[in-house]
Each structure stands twice: as C-alpha cells, then as structure tokens.
Amino acid sequence: MAALNTIKSNCRKVMCIGRNYADHVTELNNQRPKQPFFFLKPASSLLLPDEGPVLRPSGVNMHFEIELGLVIGKTIRDLDTEDDAEIEQYIESYILAIDMTGRNVQEEAKKKGYPWSIAKGFDTFCPIAGPISKEKLTDPHNVEIYLKVNGETKQQDNTELMLFRIPRQLSDISKVMTLEKGDIVLTGTPKGVGPVVTGDVMECGMRINGKEVEEVKMRVE
C-alpha cells in the first residue's frame, strides 16, 4: 500500500462522482441522475496534510464536500459489474478527501454551459488523508464519513446511502475512460455541504462501526 505522498505523486487523474447521495442532490436543487455522473479534478489540486491550508481564490465562494476516495491498484477498462466482491481486486486502498468546489464558479458554469474544470480544479482544492488498507476497511458501503467546521458537525452520513454503489461507478467510468493504477476516484458527498472562509478549520474523519479511524483524521485550515 503506497504512502500518501506517493499516492499524490503517482496520481494522473482524480475522477469524481457527482450527485450520489439523494439528500445532497436535493440541497443543491439538482436533478437526481439516471446514471453515475462524473467529472475530473487535476492531480495538481491534491493537498497533503502537511502542505498547509486550502487557498481561497479571490471572489470564490468555497464549499467543502467530504468524500470517500478509492486509490486504483490495477487498470480498469470496460468493466461491467454490480458485484461488490469483484471490484476489490482493482482497489489498492482507501482515502478520505474533500472535493473543494468554487460554488459560485460552478453555478455560473452550469448556467452558461461551461466546463467545471475551473470550479473544481484550483490548487489545494483536494485535501486528502490516509490511506486505509482494505483489511481495515472491509466494506466501503458501510462507513460513516464526517466533516466539522470550527467544531460544528456539518456533514455526517453513512456511505450506505450512495445512490450508485462503487461497482457501478467504476463500471460506468471505465466504459468512457480507462482507470489506471494510481488514479483516484471520489465517490460523492452526502448532504450538508457549505461554505468555508479563510481561517475556518475543517476537521474530517471516518468511523467504522462507530469507531474512529485514526489514519484518516484530517484537520485543514
């Protein structure tokens, strides 16, 4: 299992699932998708725990989105499965990630039909923590992920609430583009997203059967 700095330096794409928790779809007034919905973040947006704060670009309303992340261990191309057991072989490890989003930039892009790359792609817009081994995280569809801002819980939900489970996500992505060893997949965010400003402290983590997972505790300014 590669260390977190190696995960960052080996990553060639970060593929994000959007609109994958029903209550989050509702809170942003979006339509519930009929199939997994995905977009790219650049590897240059990855931020390690010791690399300092998330930088807010001027004029940008910056939102947090806590997400369970997968580190791909083996090439996936044209996969077609809904079977949880079958996808294990393709996952090297798990991480926790914040899909930082310039919400006003994204809203403008959505209105004008522009790409999302800028809203999602600023430097520092993808803090990550971990990794967690597959031995420790045996069921990715049954972990609680949470994010607090200045001590107040903003997001806290179980990944069992995903609209499209991980086998379907990986299958659909891999029919469009090959997932390579080292790529990262973010599996979507539960409800509760919101803004942070410079100086706010985000604390995130994960619980398995109610027990805190120390490897992915993350504190980001």
Add this chain to the structure above:
Amino acid sequence: MAALNTIKSNCRKVMCIGRNYADHVTELNNQRPKQPFFFLKPASSLLLPDEGPVLRPSGVNMHFEIELGLVIGKTIRDLDTEDDAEIEQYIESYILAIDMTGRNVQEEAKKKGYPWSIAKGFDTFCPIAGPISKEKLTDPHNVEIYLKVNGETKQQDNTELMLFRIPRQLSDISKVMTLEKGDIVLTGTPKGVGPVVTGDVMECGMRINGKEVEEVKMRVE
C-alpha cells in the same frame, strides 16, 4: 526533448483552450469569451501514432479539432505575462493534437449544465504527433495547422488567428492550477471542425513558412 511515448507516459493533465479562434466560435454558435476558456482532458485519452484508430463510442457524434499543443518543461504557477519571449523557458517542445469531441454529448452537457469531462475524455480522444523542437518551431503564433478527412481539407489556418496568445493562456491557467513539467496544453482549434465516422482517415500536419513539418504528419483512422 522527450520522445512522444515518454510525453504520453509523463503527462498528468491535458489542459485545453476552448473558443480561441473567432471563426470557430461562430461556427458553433458560441459566445466569444472575454478571457481564455479552458477544460481538462485526461491523460488516458492520449493516442500515439502506432496505437491504432480513434474509437467511436456508440451513439457518439465524434468531431475532430486540430490544435497546436505545448509540452510544459517547467512548473508554471501564478504567471502574469503577455510577453512571447518570457514563456519560451516553460515550453519543452511542441506537438500536434486532435481534440476529439463527442459533440452531441457536449451539446447535451452544455444544455444541462453538466461537466464536459465525458464528451472530451473518452479513450483515444486525443491523438498526438511530434514532438517538434523549439529550435525548429521558433514562432508558435505563425504556423499553419491543417486536417484533411479522406483527402479533403477541412481545417487549415494559421495560429496567428488565436484570440488569446500563448502567454495569456499559460498565465490564466496558472492562476487557477499549477502547470507541471510534462503537462500538455492544447491551444484551441480553428474553424472547420466536423464529424468523422469509423473508417474515415484523418491526415493532419503543420506548415512553417509554407514548408511541411515532417515530425508531426499524422494519419489517424
């Protein structure tokens, strides 16, 4: 200067400029942008000359867009220049690329406010040829790029027609996200884009002062 297969294997992002030639903006009924407009293609879409044909995903109306590409040689972050001489140091070499686009997928994304990642990101959707050295291509704002389909010229224009020149492109991108050594920047396509179907042959190339550049002649099925 890295060889083309090394350029492919080292590339972590392909950043594309959209709407950068006035007549192309008009032909797609788009608005002329007030600033450079850009989006990501995944490195997994890169296709080398010996890797076979562009694959048309079923149901996708596949369009070609011939573009001059830059291979980044040195980290660019927060650059602010309009000076052609100043950006030379950041460019390792030049390539020719086809920004293949699922036009119907993109049109639907634009209408619905969805990201462009799928329309632009299919495997094989970024054929490349080259590289050409900076010694040979001394003025990137004065080369003719062309693309023929089944022998018929579809695109043929000089890069002097770019709405935003390369220093401005690199400056604007680098204020959003760091450009790393090995990244590729595609500088936009001139007028004449159109569909190809399986079996069509695209022949592309570049002329400097009317003289064919052998390094980037490309034939893609």
